[in-house]
Amino acid sequence: MITIYDIAKESGFSASAVSKALNGYHDISDKSKNEILKTAQRMGYYPNSIARNLITKRSSSIGILLYDGIGEKNKLGLTHNFFSEILNSFKIEIENNGYFITFISDKSDENYFAHCKSKRLDGIFIVCADFEKKEIQELFGLDKPIIAFDNRNERISSISSDNGEISAELIKQIVGFGYERIYYCLGRESYVTKERLNGVRGALSQINFNKITYINTTFCSIDEGYSIIERVAADNVKRSCVCFTDDYSALGGLKAAHDLRLNVPDDIGIVGFDGIKIGQLLYPNLTTVQQDSHALGRQAAEKLLKLIKNPKEPNEHIVVPSKLLIKDTCRKIIGRT
Amino acid sequence: MITIYDIAKESGFSASAVSKALNGYHDISDKSKNEILKTAQRMGYYPNSIARNLITKRSSSIGILLYDGIGEKNKLGLTHNFFSEILNSFKIEIENNGYFITFISDKSDENYFAHCKSKRLDGIFIVCADFEKKEIQELFGLDKPIIAFDNRNERISSISSDNGEISAELIKQIVGFGYERIYYCLGRESYVTKERLNGVRGALSQINFNKITYINTTFCSIDEGYSIIERVAADNVKRSCVCFTDDYSALGGLKAAHDLRLNVPDDIGIVGFDGIKIGQLLYPNLTTVQQDSHALGRQAAEKLLKLIKNPKEPNEHIVVPSKLLIKDTCRKIIGRT
DNA sequence: CTGTTAGCGCATTCAC
DNA sequence: GTGAATGCGCTAACAG
Numbered sequence: 001m002i003t004i005y006d007i008a009k010e011s012g013f014s015a016s017a018v019s020k021a022l023n024g025y026h027d028i029s030d031k032s033k034n035e036i037l038k039t040a041q042r043m044g045y046y047p048n049s050i051a052r053n054l055i056t057k058r059s060s061s062i063g064i065l066l067y068d069g070i071g072e073k074n075k076l077g078l079t080h081n082f083f084s085e086i087l088n089s090f091k092i093e094i095e096n097n098g099y100f101i102t103f104i105s106d107k108s109d110e111n112y113f114a115h116c117k118s119k120r121l122d123g124i125f126i127v128c129a130d131f132e133k134k135e136i137q138e139l140f141g142l143d144k145p146i147i148a149f150d151n152r153n154e155r156i157s158s159i160s161s162d163n164g165e166i167s168a169e170l171i172k173q174i175v176g177f178g179y180e181r182i183y184y185c186l187g188r189e190s191y192v193t194k195e196r197l198n199g200v201r202g203a204l205s206q207i208n209f210n211k212i213t214y215i216n217t218t219f220c221s222i223d224e225g226y227s228i229i230e231r232v233a234a235d236n237v238k239r240s241c242v243c244f245t246d247d248y249s250a251l252g253g254l255k256a257a258h259d260l261r262l263n264v265p266d267d268i269g270i271v272g273f274d275g276i277k278i279g280q281l282l283y284p285n286l287t288t289v290q291q292d293s294h295a296l297g298r299q300a301a302e303k304l305l306k307l308i309k310n311p312k313e314p315n316e317h318i319v320v321p322s323k324l325l326i327k328d329t330c331r332k333i334i335g336r337t
Numbered sequence: 338m339i340t341i342y343d344i345a346k347e348s349g350f351s352a353s354a355v356s357k358a359l360n361g362y363h364d365i366s367d368k369s370k371n372e373i374l375k376t377a378q379r380m381g382y383y384p385n386s387i388a389r390n391l392i393t394k395r396s397s398s399i400g401i402l403l404y405d406g407i408g409e410k411n412k413l414g415l416t417h418n419f420f421s422e423i424l425n426s427f428k429i430e431i432e433n434n435g436y437f438i439t440f441i442s443d444k445s446d447e448n449y450f451a452h453c454k455s456k457r458l459d460g461i462f463i464v465c466a467d468f469e470k471k472e473i474q475e476l477f478g479l480d481k482p483i484i485a486f487d488n489r490n491e492r493i494s495s496i497s498s499d500n501g502e503i504s505a506e507l508i509k510q511i512v513g514f515g516y517e518r519i520y521y522c523l524g525r526e527s528y529v530t531k532e533r534l535n536g537v538r539g540a541l542s543q544i545n546f547n548k549i550t551y552i553n554t555t556f557c558s559i560d561e562g563y564s565i566i567e568r569v570a571a572d573n574v575k576r577s578c579v580c581f582t583d584d585y586s587a588l589g590g591l592k593a594a595h596d597l598r599l600n601v602p603d604d605i606g607i608v609g610f611d612g613i614k615i616g617q618l619l620y621p622n623l624t625t626v627q628q629d630s631h632a633l634g635r636q637a638a639e640k641l642l643k644l645i646k647n648p649k650e651p652n653e654h655i656v657v658p659s660k661l662l663i664k665d666t667c668r669k670i671i672g673r674t
Numbered sequence: 675c676t677g678t679t680a681g682c683g684c685a686t687t688c689a690c
Numbered sequence: 691g692t693g694a695a696t697g698c699g700c701t702a703a704c705a706g
Contacts, residue, residue, distance in 0.1 A: 003683055014693040019685060029691065046454035050396065051683035053387045055698050061439070068429055078425040081418055081615075088415040092405055095442040100456075102398070102439035105432040109383075117383035119437075222618065251618045258620055278418075281559065281588045282619035283595055340699055351677045356701060364675060388699035392682045 002045040011039040022047065053120065062094055062304065063104040063121040065112060065139075067128045076128055080220060080248065082274040082293060083128050086149060089297025090125060097305055099123075106135070113138050123304045126151070132189060145307030147300050150192045157307060157315045159300045161291045161322040163192050167199030170243065170271065170289060170324060172207055178333035179241040179269055181211045183232050187245040188218060217245055225252025232268070233260050241269030241330055247276045247288055254286065254329060269330035275322075284328030291322045339382040348376040359384065390457065399431055399641065400441040400458040402449065402476075404465045413465055417557065417585070419611040419630060420465050423486060426634025427462060434642055436460075443472070450475050460641045463488070469526060482644030484637050487529045494644060494652045496637045498628045498659040500529050504536030507580065507608065507626060507661060509544055515670035516578040516606055518548045520569050524582040525555060554582055562589025569605070570597050578606030578667055584613045584625055591623065591666060606667035612659075621665030628659045 004018040011018070013036055020028045021036035053059050064087065068077040078084055091101050099122065109115045112135055116124060126148040129136045137153075140146065146156040174182060184200060187193045204210060215231075217224055225244055232242055233256070244250035250272030254264065262268045264284060272279060275290025299318055306313045341355040348355070350373055357365045358373035390396045401424065405414040415421055428438050436459065446452045449472055453461060463485040466473045474490075477483065483493040511519060521537060524530045541547060552568075554561055562581055569579055570593070581587035587609030591601065599605045601621060609616060612627030636655055643650045 001683090004685095005683080008693095015683095016685075016694080017692060020692090023685080027691065032691080046451055048391075048457065048683050049455040050387055050390045050457055051698090052685075053698095054385075054391050054683080054700090055685050057698080059387065060445070068425070078415070078421045078428065079418070081416070081421075084415045084418075084421045088405065091415065091440060095440070095444045098445045100439060100442060100445070102437060103428060103432075105437060107432045108397070108435045108437070114383055118386040120385065120387055222614070251615070255618055277559070278588070278615045281592055282621075284619075338699090342699080352699090353678080353701075354676060357676090360701085366675060369676085385699050388682090389701075390682095391684090391699080392701050394682075 002043050007036065007040050007043060007045055010043060011036050057120065058122055059120045061100045061102045061121050063102055063116055063124045065104045065124065065126040065129050076219065081276045081278065085293035086297040087127055089294045090301045093298045093301035111135055116142055123308045125300055125304060145304055147304045149296065149300065152191045152317050157303055159296055159318040159320065160192065162319050163195040164199035166289050166322045167196040168203035171200050171203035173324060174241045174269065174330065175207055175209050177331060178239065180239040181237055183213050183215055183240060183242040185215045185217045185243060185245045220246040220248050222248050222252035225249030226256040229253040229256035233262060238267050239333060241271065243271045245273055247272035247274045247279045247286060250286055251279065265328065265330045266333050271330045275325055287327045287330035288325050289322050290325045292320050295320050339380050344373065344377050344380060344382055347380060348373050394457065395459055396457045398437045398439045398458050400439055400453055400461045402441045402461065402463040402466050413556065418613045418615065422630035423634040424464055426631045427638045430635045430638035448472055453479055460645045462637055462641060482641055484641045486633065486637065489528045489654055494640055496633055496655040496657065497529065499656050500532040501536035503626050503659045504533040505540035508537050508540035510661060511578045511606065511667065512544055512546050514668060515576065517576040518574055520550050520552055520577060520579040522552045522554045522580060522582045557583040557585050559585050559589035562586030563593040566590040566593035570599060575604050576670060578608060580608045582610055584609035584611045584616045584623060587623055602665065602667045603670050608667045612662055624664045624667035625662050626659050627662045629657050632657050
């Protein structure tokens with residue numbers, strides 16, 4: 001392994017001169033600089049970023065926290081297309097700014113906190129996690145910039161879609177379509193769940209509609225969506241609309257509706273959340289809330305980079321607009337009484 | 338930041354004793370060890386993995402090379418569910434073994450090679466890349482273990498599905514179903530494309546069938562699949578089957594078939610490749626080749642870990658069995674002449 | 675079993 | 691402009 005000392009010896013300069021040349025410092029003559037760079041090139045030198053990190057106390061690495069989910073069935077972590085898309089945009093933006101992406105794990109060190117400390121990560125993006133857990137909240141005590149998706153906390157920055165507003169808009173639409181009962185799925189206790197619920201309640205009281213049944217769900221799984229529709233179908237209701245917490249469970253529900261030969265969308269409406277591309281690919285197209293995964297990832301990266309570069313940058317909650325995608329699985333009910 | 342020297346001073350031991358205690362070495366008494374660990378805990382010590390990496394010359398980090406794709410439209414990188422699923426399994430296995438996942442970027446250092454050198458990565462998993470590119474082949478010259486998905490090269494280890502065998506099996510099935518012409522999409526020039534083509538040709542000559550048209554494609558995109566079906570439909574053929582390079586383009590093709598009111602699967606059969614879960618979620622279910630993404634990721638991790646831990650471990654090409662998923666978009670043609 | 679010593683490769687004072 | 695010296699935090703020899 002070639003070091004700056006090897007280059008120094010070979011080129012006749014000192015190690016510090018080499019270091020200066022390599023890092024583009026100004027207090028070195030162009031002539032010496034070029035000479036040094038040329039020998040570095042010739043000798044096949046690659047800087048040791050570990051040694052550099054040790055002395056600069058920065059790693060140029062951003063930690064990603066992406067919960068893997070319990071077992072194979074739950075669509076969390078990388079296998080959930082929505083989170084993947086956010087992460088993909090985030091990754092591109094981060095890398096274009098000269099930083100690196102690394103996953104935070106709680107397997108090697110005792111926990112996430114220890115891992116972040118140990119690796120001297122420059123910043124953290126929490127894409128998907130159970131924010132109610134002590135292990136996650138503990139992270140907020142790190143002295144490093146953190147931005148979290150779908151959470152809100154004074155101690156860190158955060159980003160999410162306009163869950164409340166869009167949920168209110170959705171409810172009004174559904175009722176306007178002629179549905180007479182709404183089954184509304186609530187995810188785990190969380191910031192997002194609360195926001196959506198607030199939006200829903202606001203809309204309900206505004207339009208004076210109260211035929212709503214709340215269903216508590218756990219994870220975003222196809223299977224869970226399937227069984228929810230089975231349960232709803234057992235009520236033998238007509239003109240009902242089921243709002244799922246995400247597109248995967250909605251697609252699971254759609255599959256159940258198909259298997260049970262339910263009439264979608266007239267007897268039963270199905271609405272997703274997230275707007276993953278695949279929902280628009282096959283028929284019927286999924287009616288859903290389209291979150292702007294690209295903007296979410298990119299803006300999360302931009303904010304985190306600001307926080308890293310400027311210690312005075314304040315924490316902030318960023319809201320990204322989403323939009324309703326009214327397609328085939330929930331739309332104006334036609335005909336039939 | 339607490340260091341081992343702080344702990345040493347506080348506990349009255351030497352720094353090396355602290356280091357030994359912290360790393361679970363044997364040449365230290367249990368009594369001293371416990372005492373040291375207790376004060377470390379009390380002082381809120383977190384090891385500096387950077388300093389450790391500097392001296393051990395290992396990073397415990399595995400680099401992931403996952404090509405982002407060109408622009409938003411192409412389903413590559415993290416947004417492609419199939420690659421995400423492989424990476425997810427890989428990640429779980431790697432982390433359970435005390436290693437970390439980090440993405441390789443060609444943005445900060447001049448190129449991938451420089452990045453790997455600079456970061457002192459312990460191993461590399463190439464999930465998705467253009468292996469024809471010099472920049473990728475250059476990586477094979479690293480003195481670090483590498484495993485690549487869907488490529489084969491003497492200098493590294495690799496893993497892929499049984500592309501040739503399954504493609505042969507697929508062709509025989511399609512002809513057996515009664516299709517009279519096959520449109521077979523070929524991806525970019527690559528190991529996989531060659532393997533599949535070999536399998537196809539073998540099958541064709543075996544069953545003495547030659548009504549096949551090859552279509553050259555570029556990337557796995559929904560749009561490309563769509564336009565392929567448009568082109569095929571222009572031929573106004575019946576009883577034709579189109580084999581796509583992956584499920585995304587197949588789903589795009591299926592959408593086109595729907596829009597053009599083509600009769601799937603009787604007039605036109607559509608076959609994907611990969612077996613992403615979403616293909617089985619909506620109707621019609623996609624007929625496809627199901628690659629075992631879980632096994633691919635896990636076995637890639639296992640092999641890479643072996644290569645890292647044992648320098649004598651030989652490079653190897655691992656083949657993971659896949660299977661045909663005969664569903665709705667291509668199956669036995671019934672009725673009609 | 676324990677402590678002393680010497681670096682890992684680099685960036686950064688501070689003299690010159 | 692340049693080079694010698696110092697130390698980031700840690701592990702690994704070695705000597706006791």
